[in-house]
Amino acid sequence: MRVTSFLAFSGLLLALAAQPAGAYDGDAGAGEKLAQEHCSRCHVIGDYNKYGGLSSTPSFQGLLRMNDWRERFETFFARRPHQVFVRMPGLESPSPAPSHVTPFDFDENKLQDLLTYVEGLKKE
Numbered sequence: 001m002r003v004t005s006f007l008a009f010s011g012l013l014l015a016l017a018a019q020p021a022g023a024y025d026g027d028a029g030a031g032e033k034l035a036q037e038h039c040s041r042c043h044v045i046g047d048y049n050k051y052g053g054l055s056s057t058p059s060f061q062g063l064l065r066m067n068d069w070r071e072r073f074e075t076f077f078a079r080r081p082h083q084v085f086v087r088m089p090g091l092e093s094p095s096p097a098p099s100h101v102t103p104f105d106f107d108e109n110k111l112q113d114l115l116t117y118v119e120g121l122k123k124e
Contacts, residue, residue, distance in 0.1 A: 024116040031117025038104055060121060073118050077106055
C-alpha cells in the first residue's frame, strides 16, 4: 500500500471508529442490494442465500456473533481477498494479478450503506 493510500485508509478508519453503535447513516436498502449483488457470491447472507456462499467464508450472521464484528465489516475492503477485487478510492490492489471475480467500485457512501444494512441483521 502506498503512503497516500495508507493515509486515505487511516482517515476512513478513524472516521468509522468515532461512530457509536447504531450511528451508521447509510441506506440499509442500498446496503442490502450491495450485499446481495457482491457479497453473496462468497458469504451466506441470511435467508437471501442460506444454501449459497463458499464453505471457507463466514456468513454475515457468523461474523455478527464475533466481538469484533464492527471492525471486520468496517475494514473488509482491506482484508484478503477483498483487496484484490474491491476498488476503493485511495487504495491500490496489492497484487498485479487479475481478480478471479469481476472487480467492483466501492466508496465511503456504499460502505455506510452496507454497514447500516449489516447492523440491522439479526444475530442468528
